[in-house]
Amino acid sequence: MINQPSTQVLVIGYVWPEPRSSAAGGHMMQILETFLTQGWDITFSSPAALGEHKADLSTLGIAECAIELNNSSFDDFIRELAPDIVLFDRFMMEEQFGWRVEKCCPDALRVLETSDLQSLRDARHQRFKDHVKTHPDSDDFAALFAPDLGDEFQRMADTDLAKREIAAIYRCDISLMISDLEIRLLTEQFNVPAALLHWCPLMMQPPTAAFAPFEDRAHFLSIGNFRHAPNWDAVLWMKNSLWPLIRQQLPGAQLHVYGAYTPPKATALHNPAQGFHVMNWAEDALQVMSAARICLAPLRFGAGIKGKLADAMLCGTPNVTTPIGAEAMGDEQPWPGMIEHGAQALAAAAVALYQDRERWTQAQEQGRQLLARRYDQRILGPALVQCLENCRIHLASHRRNNFTGSMLRHHAHKSTQYMSQWIEAKNRTV
The missing domain is CATH 3.40.50.2000 (Glycogen Phosphorylase B;)
Incomplete structure (x- = not known):
């Protein structure tokens, strides 16, 4: 032969x-x-x-x-x-x-x-910049997410x-x-x-082992390469708008921001007194994701699908994101977390999901099921x-x-x- x-x-x-x-x-x-x-x-x-x-x-x-x-x-x-x-x-x-x-x-x-x-990503970035110019005080982007x-x-x-x-x-x-x-x-x-x-x-290989439960999780996590413009914009939006709103309702909350190739402009945002921690690169992204209770991904522009949200599902970590973040990632079944359009709504969703053990556990399981249906x-x-x-x-x-x-x-x-x-x-x- x-x-x-x-x-x-x-x-x-x-x-x-x-x-x-x-x-x-x-x-x-x-x-x-x-x-x-x-x-x-x-x-x-x-x-x-x-x-x-x-x-x-x-x-x-x-x-x-x-x-x-x-x-x-x-x-x-x-x-x-x-x-x-x-x-x-x-x-x-x-x-x-x-x-x-x-x-x-x-x-x-x-x-x-x-x-x-x-x-597509470039066109959306330009549309976002045009929107910010014409609506400088707006913190709700429903119109931006709906073309x-x-x-x-x-x-x-x-x-x-x-x-x-x-x-x-x-x-x-x-x-x-x-x-x-x-x-x-x-x-x-x-x-x-x-x-x-x-x-x-x-x-991906859908997870089969038990996830760390609600009681063993703490804090919020954001992760993404700082060289990627949508990620950097999301960090700025969290720092200036979302995180102050979350801290008003959860004064002890902590946000850990991880990303490869952290520039000085990112480390300058580090402020432990505000619970805003810029952590640089994560040696093991899945490990830090598995320890967090909520993954925050407030993306205002971008394209493709989001690896950070797939990793969150892989680790059993519910997420709070925008329609851009969730785009092309889900199906007709419920999303494993919450999707909102503006800073006020995103912050309210993050606080509610952080505190609601039953809804959080349900979202965790929905993430497992979504991975099996769509990413096997x-x-x-x-x-x-x-x-x-x-x-x-x-x-x-x-x-x-x-x-x-x-x-x-x-x-x-x-x-x-x-x-x-x-x-x-x-x-x-x-």
Whole structure:
């Protein structure tokens, strides 16, 4: 019997994965682990500098290789590797390396890990800034959280970022979408063919052990990478609006704010007298989450789904968040916590849930059930593999049916190629 060669996967990372720093890093590790269960050989490459909290991929049997932007050495590297699947981590990596992949390995399946739609997040950030300008004293954002998909399209359609991002989606064979709402936005408003998109949310093992009970929990927790603009805005909103309201009703309450890459502007908010503790990076995010009674996630803009809220469910920690925080994370069943629109309502919900043992315990169990219904790795992992394998089998017809993508590759890759070659030549003369 002849052994079939293992599937070769090349990942081109925007950054080296840091699963304990961001949901994007955690999602990438879940994808890699899914590939490893298939016995696939994985090489992870990136032009980025090594991060402070980078995962040690080599211990998992994943090869690591630093690559350079605008350098033809990548061509030799990928020709020798001859991958069957190339996964671009964020659309910027497809822009930089997509034409080289097509030139050197035209038969490799090209997959885009979108993480979230950055053009949607950027448009919402701009809408939030416009709202604050016109309503400087408002602390209720119900109108901000209520746009329909048509309104999202109107705000995104003329932006360069949306054109770049959606062009990359067309140029790839499959794009992994963490949010099913974003799939609807792309298919219903931008007319992206559904065959180019695959729903791949966070993939987790639903908890089976008993959670720490209400009596063993104390304090509030907020967690998230400080480099991520929605997280930083949420911290400021808590500091200036939500937390003073909570402390009025719970004078002894304590809020622990954790985040990777804590800047001086964040540590300056640390005030133990107010019960507001900026704790820097959490060595074990699940441990601190499991000790908290409530997870606060008052996000006023953003996209994708929220790793902090998935972690909260994994730890049996009810949450208080906004419609942006809960977006695309739940289903028709009750949310494992409370969702509100404004500072007063969020603070009231946080205090009520913190004190109501029965409602808190119910929310804890609802989180366990939601993870099992929607985020089970045992279901989502095989579905991802099947999607990629089916696409590989039918790759010729799949690409033929995506004429727009073929056209975009023809034109965009030429301009990107010439620009890259010009930069490389210019660098050699410096």
